[in-house]
Amino acid sequence: MKKLLTAIIASFFIGSFALAETSIGVKISAATMDASGTHTTNSSTGGSGGDAVNASGEGDFNMGSFFIEKNTGLDFNGVGITLGLDVIPFTAEVDKLGGGDGFDATVDVEDVYTVYVQPTFSSGDGVSVFARLGYTQGDVNITNVTRQATTAGTASTDGDQSKSLEGIMYGLGVTKDIDGLIDFVRLEGTITEFDEIQHTNSNGKVLKADAELRLITLSIGKTF
Numbered sequence: 001m002k003k004l005l006t007a008i009i010a011s012f013f014i015g016s017f018a019l020a021e022t023s024i025g026v027k028i029s030a031a032t033m034d035a036s037g038t039h040t041t042n043s044s045t046g047g048s049g050g051d052a053v054n055a056s057g058e059g060d061f062n063m064g065s066f067f068i069e070k071n072t073g074l075d076f077n078g079v080g081i082t083l084g085l086d087v088i089p090f091t092a093e094v095d096k097l098g099g100g101d102g103f104d105a106t107v108d109v110e111d112v113y114t115v116y117v118q119p120t121f122s123s124g125d126g127v128s129v130f131a132r133l134g135y136t137q138g139d140v141n142i143t144n145v146t147r148q149a150t151t152a153g154t155a156s157t158d159g160d161q162s163k164s165l166e167g168i169m170y171g172l173g174v175t176k177d178i179d180g181l182i183d184f185v186r187l188e189g190t191i192t193e194f195d196e197i198q199h200t201n202s203n204g205k206v207l208k209a210d211a212e213l214r215l216i217t218l219s220i221g222k223t224f
Contacts, residue, residue, distance in 0.1 A: 021071040023184075025221025026064065027086070033059050033109075035211045059107070063088055067219070069118070080120045082130075088112040088138070112138030114169050114192075126177035134169040136192045140211075165211065167194035173217075186219045 036056035069084040091110040116134025123129060142161040173188025192213040 021223060023069040023071075023221050023223045024067065025182075025184075025186075025219050026066050027217050027219040028064050029062065029215040029217040031061050031063055032214045033061075033211060034214075035209045038208050064090060065112075067221075069221075076119075078121060080122075082118040082120055084114075084116045084118055084132075084134075086114040086116070086134075091141075106142070106144045108141050108143070109165070110139050110141060112136065112165075116169065120175075128175045128177075130173050130175065130188075132169070132171045132173065132188070132190060136165070136167050136169045136194075136213075138165045139163070140165050140197070163197045165194045165197065167192045167211075167213075171215075182220045183223045184221050186217075186221065188215075188217050188219070190215045190217070 034056070035058075036054075038054055065086055065088040067084055067086040069082050072081045072083060074081040088110075091108050114134045114136040116132050118130050118132045120128050120130040140163050142163070169190055169192040171188055171190030173186055175184050175186045177184050192215075194211040194213070196208055196210050198208045
């Protein structure tokens with residue numbers, strides 16, 4: 001479904017604003033993903049339903065993406081408005097979880113795309129600064145799940161899990177126009193605050209988590 005939505009959005013950007021300036025480019029990002037939430041423990045009788053335990057974690061990783069942007073031609077007191085689509089076409093491993101409390105897994109994200117609006121102000125000498133506000137959607141995959149046994153020794157039968165991530169992205173950046181094979185280089189920082197995800201395993205243990213993705217990104221692009 002997300003791939004279909006991405007294709008529809010991409011076709012909109014390609015087909016709309018036919019006479020507007022179009023930019024395409026690639027990005028490399030240093031990413032940090034934080035997650036915090038709660039999970040239930042075993043009860044004193046050996047089953048599920050014990051007290052909730054607060055937990056948090058952080059994963060650092062690198063990832064690439066590509067983008068397409070359209071200049072709408074709108075201008076508000078020197079501030080131009082650009083619409084953009086950013087797509088991460090790869091799977092990025094976030095972290096490997098070691099199970100001290102009965103949970104081992106590998107966590108990765110994939111099929112992530114962001115649609116955004118980008119107000120831009122030119123400060124002269126080929127330098128412009130911009131803000132960005134957008135909507136991000138993707139998948140978080142939990143694989144290689146093992147253990148999750150109760151105190152009675154009964155392990156869960158959970159297999160791989162996939163959860164949808166949705167959230168609001170915002171950030172700031174600066175663009176420098178250059179002459180050569182590429183037309184500009186850009187440095188930006190963004191934060192995406194995802195909605196809560198929830199999972200209940202076969203033993204009835206419940207996980208609730210909120211995640212935040214922070215990116216420091218260097219990109220290059222070409223304008224047509």
